[in-house]
Amino acid sequence: MTLALFGAYTAGVPVVGVLGLPRVGIDWDPTGYGASTWLLLAGGGAWYALLFAVPLALASIVAALPGGY
Secondary structure, eight states: OHHHHHHIIIIIHHHIIIIIHHHTTOOSOTTOSOHHHHHHHHHHHHHHIIIIIHHHHHHHHHHHSTTOO
16 A cells, blocks of 8 residues: 555656646746746755755764664
8 A cells, every 4th residue: 555655646746747737727837947946946955955865864874883873
């Protein structure tokens, strides 16, 4: 069940976002995918890295140390 939900979320939501929403008149970027879109995307990627990826990597390094703190 979990795998099916994961697959539906990772494959289904992007398809709905790309194909379904513009057909009903909802476009997530009415500016035409200009510089502001790419700045927002880069900012989101940096936010994700600082908030999740870096601390998780540091925690995994600490956990891999002898003693496994």
